[in-house]
Amino acid sequence: MGVSAGDVHMVGFRSDVGDSGAVCVRGGGTRWGVGGGPDGAREVSAPVGIVTLDPAEMTVMVGAGTALSDLAGELAIHGLEVGMKGPSGATVGGVLMVGRSALRRRRVGTIADVLLQADCVGADGVAFTAGGPTVKNVTGYDLCRLLVGSLGTLALVGRVILRTRPVPSRSLWLAGEVEPERVLDATYRPSCVLWDGVRTSVLLEGHGEDVDETAARLALLELSATEPPVLPTGRGRWTGRLPSGGVLEVGSGVVHQADDGGPPTVSDGVRLLAGRMRASFDPSGRLNPGRDPYRVAA
Amino acid sequence: MRRMSGRSRDPLVRALVSALDARRVQTGDGARRLYSRDASVIRGGRAGVVCFPETTEEVSACVVASLAHGRDFVARGAGTGLAGGAVPCDEPVMVVLTRMDRILEVDVSRRLAWVEPGVVNLDLSRHLAGTGLHFAPDPSSQQSCTIGGNVANNSGGPHCLLYGVTSAHVLAVEVVLPDGEVVVLGEEEGDSVGYDLRGAFVGGEGTLGIATRICVRLTEDPPDVATLLLDFMSVGAAADTVSAIIAAGMIPAALEMMDQRVVEAVEPFVNAGYPTDAAAVLIVELDGQPSGVADEIRRIEELARAHGARSVRVAADEGERERIWKGRKSAFGAIAVIKPDYYLNDTVIPRTKLAEVIERIYEIVEEQDLIVMNVFHAGDGNLHPLLLFDAREAGVMERVLAAGEEIVRVSVAAGGVLSGEHGIGLEKKRFMSLQFSPADLEAQQRLRSAFDPVGRANPAKVLPTGASCGHVTSLGRLPDGVWV
DSSP states (O other), X not given: OOSOOTTTTOHHHHHHHOSSSOEEEOOSOTTTTTTSOOTTXXXXXXOOXXXXXXXXXXXXXXXXXXXXXXXXXXXXXXXXXXXXXXXXXXXXXXXXXXXXXXXXXXXXXXXXXXXXXXXXXXXXXXXXXXEOSSSSOOSSOOHHHHHTTXXXXXXXXXXXXXXXXXXXXXXXXXXXXXXXXXXXHTSSSOSEEEEOSSOEEEEEEESHHHHHHHHHHHHTTTOEEOOOOOOOSEEEEOOSSOOXXXXXXXXXXXXXXXXXXXXXXXXXXXXXXXXXXXXXXXXXXXXXXXXXXXXXXX | OOOOXXXXXXXXXXXXXXXXXXXXEEOSHHHHHHTTOOSSSOBOOOOOOEEOOOSHHHHHHHHHHHHHTTOOEEEESSSOOSSSTTOOOSSOEEEEOTTOOOEEEEETTTTEEEEOTTSBHHHHHHHTTTTTEEOOOOOTTTTTOBHHHHHHHTOOOTTHHHHOOGGGGEEEEEEEOTTSOEEXXXXXXXXXXXXXXHHHHTTOTTSSOEEEEEEEEOEEOOSEXXXXXXXXXSHHHHHHHHHHHHHTTOOOSEEEEEEHHHHHHHHHHHOOXXXXXXXXXXXXXXXXXXXXXXXXXXHHHHHHHHTTEEEEEEOOSXXXXXXXXXXXXXXXXHGGGTOSEEEEOOEEOOGGXXXXXXXXHHHHHHHTXXXXXXXEBGGGTEEOEEEEEOTTSTTHHHHHHHHHHHHHHHHHHXXXXXXXXXXXXXXXXXXXXXXXXXXXXXXXXXHHHHHOTTOOBSTTSSOTTSOOOTTOBSOOXXXXXXXX
């Protein structure tokens, strides 16, 4: 794909969203059922393509409809990545709206840390920008964090600026029958630690010699090199007990399991505040009317 | 004089006394004057009754009493803010949180701690000594500022280049909402459930509610740390080196720049060995595992020399490291030898524009016949031009303000933003429309209104469309101590 985007100024996107009638953005549709379905809302597409990529700034501006794999491919040419991960075919906007952090969050940060600026169309059909283009910014309210994980219920995102990061020079998965705490004690900031109740898997990333040195230390705990794990596709939240076949992502509260668990319980006060937030941004309830971020498994 | 409020005829004061006690509800002129300002240059604030709650329930009671009597409320920590966020307008109830200063729980294995908002930033890291963990946000005011204030301002600091600003280190927060209800936003572990209301709350500058308990993420101490001092014969060469380091795919733990005037002022105090004839120095800190650190030292030295560095010094031991940092962190104490007063700005620009924008800042300041010193977080493009002047000089304030405004305009025009870590408060709300369209600001108002539908929480701050604060003066006599 080229480093240019159609609909750079989001004119078509804004016009597609319009100012009336139930509407939603369809990305790759890879997690289309998360938080409920579109409920008959008109489907529009977000702009596709990389608008600007400046490795010296470590930021990239990209249409929200761009496939995450396409963006990753382009960034990899420059030795960069974004701290996001999604199923094959997922779009940048879709992954942000679902709001699940990458498996490597211990290294790359949570998905909320990735989004610097979002060009949106609000429920009233008016375009607005959340956040700012620089890597550091505390100007005004942090709308970007509010948008991540909102399932498109507060505004529809057309274009974003993301923080990029250098790709580590070496990555190595190790696994062995040992408690995760012992692995954590023997490592410095591993990128991921997984525990299936018997075995702990750990992802080491960084400078080659540091990875080798840590791997040698972990060999004493009988961890050995392994392929990247294949995780079950369902999700639940860690409650202190691992379900059968489940794998805990240590420190993230996420359990990868066969089927999605129920949504976590939320206090009445938080529910009320969330309801006010949704009504404040979308008083007529036209954005993704069938979806509820509080109906998501984990 | 401290006036006891036990027998006040003001029904608001009586309500507050019954919720707290007379000792912790102060109405005297002394307390009201003391709490009418923060560390910003803004003067003329007017505090109403000053309360010192000690529990979440008491904070909620303060809020409820304020609402019941039709008064605004303003939360306040140590008052080290630089944008006037805690400066009271129209005699609000001041909710001072410094008595809520307990570290409630430290969970080393899960790398988190619950603290009250009045805990001083550095006290938490001191408390954690020996655990191998620390609290990463390190604003230069960290020996005084509170974690509640860090949450309100989404504070930064030199090491936020690698580790991120406060929001990345707050897992959950108990909040007294502006209607007095208490909620916990965020989770100890994992992505937000539903909307990221915790993320929305952090950086709210006291306009979205009051944090009463904060769950912070603790960061592992790095096994190896190296501090480098690089010196250059031009600011442009130093700025280009910053860009080159980032472009080469390295993110140092910290990457700070000081220009010649700062170096000249600081060196006699700290004897860090800064070259006083250099146009600029860079402090680069690298941390992590030893091989990665050693490799980055080598690569940065090569890049720096290719961009004209005159010397590259790696601190040989902890003492040398501390001296290098002491110079950086005490820069603002050293300037009194040059001028008695200063105004500190805070903007962010794309880091590739550092050389051109700094050059422009020198021009702006010269046009206004002022002196500027630059000491800032170069690695993330966070500028802190420090304008020096003598407030007794007639007409100087106008020139300081004009220069400050032009610096903001130049930063935004370069593709930057109004604030990187100090926030908007009162200081910059008139500039919000430089960066944001009316629709952008309306979206921000929607967020605020969801938290505070009646507009009683620190209403005169952040958004230009909100309540005004007509009686404050934008610049008065400057504070004795200020940090960046």
